[in-house]
Amino acid sequence: MPLVHMKDMLGHAYRHAYAVGAFGVVTLDFLEAIIKAAENYRAPVILNLAESHFDYYDFDLLAPAAVAAARRARVPVAIHLDHGRSLESAERAIRCGFSGVMVDCSDQPFEDNLRLTREVATLAHASGVAVEAELGYVPGGEGENAENLSHEFEYTSHSEARVFVARTGVDCLAVSIGTVHGRMKGAPRLDYARLAKINEAVGIPLVIHGGSGLSDEQFRKLIANGVAKINYYTALSDLAVQHIRDNPGIGDNGYMALKRSIREAVRAEVERCIRLWGSGGRAAEVLEQCRPLNDGKASPDIRAIG
Ligand code: 13P
Numbered sequence: 001m002p003l004v005h006m007k008d009m010l011g012h013a014y015r016h017a018y019a020v021g022a023f024g025v026v027t028l029d030f031l032e033a034i035i036k037a038a039e040n041y042r043a044p045v046i047l048n049l050a051e052s053h054f055d056y057y058d059f060d061l062l063a064p065a066a067v068a069a070a071r072r073a074r075v076p077v078a079i080h081l082d083h084g085r086s087l088e089s090a091e092r093a094i095r096c097g098f099s100g101v102m103v104d105c106s107d108q109p110f111e112d113n114l115r116l117t118r119e120v121a122t123l124a125h126a127s128g129v130a131v132e133a134e135l136g137y138v139p140g141g142e143g144e145n146a147e148n149l150s151h152e153f154e155y156t157s158h159s160e161a162r163v164f165v166a167r168t169g170v171d172c173l174a175v176s177i178g179t180v181h182g183r184m185k186g187a188p189r190l191d192y193a194r195l196a197k198i199n200e201a202v203g204i205p206l207v208i209h210g211g212s213g214l215s216d217e218q219f220r221k222l223i224a225n226g227v228a229k230i231n232y233y234t235a236l237s238d239l240a241v242q243h244i245r246d247n248p249g250i251g252d253n254g255y256m257a258l259k260r261s262i263r264e265a266v267r268a269e270v271e272r273c274i275r276l277w278g279s280g281g282r283a284a285e286v287l288e289q290c291r292p293l294n295d296g297k298a299s300p301d302i303r304a305i306g
Helices: 006-015 028-040 059-072 087-096 110-126 158-168 192-202 216-224 234-246 248-253 255-277 283-289 300-305
Strands: 020-024 045-050 077-084 100-103 130-135 140-145 172-175 181-183 206-208 227-232
Touching (some): 006 020, 006 077, 006 130, 006 172, 006 227, 006 283, 020 028, 020 255, 028 045, 028 059, 028 234, 045 059, 059 087, 077 087, 087 100, 100 110, 110 158, 130 158, 140 234, 158 172, 172 192, 181 234, 192 206, 192 216, 216 227, 216 255, 227 234, 227 255, 234 248, 234 255, 248 255
Parallel strands (some): 020 045, 020 227, 045 077, 077 100, 130 172, 172 206, 206 227
16 A cells, blocks of 8 residues: 655644654665664654665665555555755656655755755655745754754744745655754753744744754644654664664674574564654554655656656
8 A cells, every 4th residue: 555645744744743754774684674774653644765865775776665664554554755955866766755854955045945846756756745935044954963063053934934935836844953863961942932033934844964862842832833753873883783782692693693682672662753753553544645656667757857
């Protein structure tokens, strides 16, 4: 069943004040664990494949596996290109059957970010694929130490966000309000007043990058102010590494036992997020309101480009 339109999925979350988890997939074990957690809690879920990780696995192998897992899942699933940097990246993901693409030019001047985002939105929308862009700049790297930030924060302005959304037609917007990608010491300070203004200005689902390390209370306030998608990876990666360090004995039973125990650890953390973010038990309603995505075959518009 359910590889679904990400726009429909996020629209439901936004209207009903909960957030869908967009969990970083880097191996088959992560993929299986995330889907299992979503099925256990009857939750819609997003599989995030980040372009910055493509050096670490073979996209042409893992992406079709994600599509296959989504199709046979018992809950609605969206597959999303995270931090795509170009039109070509978006096109590749759409050809593969993804239901969402992010175009991240947030480190570029406003007009350049807007122009490329609009190009990607035109392409993606012609294929029924949702688009996320980022305005302002969320620093740091997924799975890395946030202390080594190479860029400063650039907070999202609500007036720029209004213009950006109107001129690009994006379906959801990643905002910079104090979170960072990667590992932090302590929880970051978040600017909820800024978030509320952005939400009022754009009226579309907002996205938080850098979900790892936030407190339960911070998540609740984010969701109350329009956040409908939360990106989460570093905590899962750290958990897997810690699990290997803490359980050297499991390796004595072989590689498969070690892999299974990592899957269990990742599944448990994803389930915790699902409970906290309110997406549990929503699968049936979401499915009713989501158009299924086409079968991943290229639409005529995409073929025209290739
Ligand atoms: P964390 O790795 O900090 O959880 O952030 C993930 C993310 O935002 C991916 O885009």
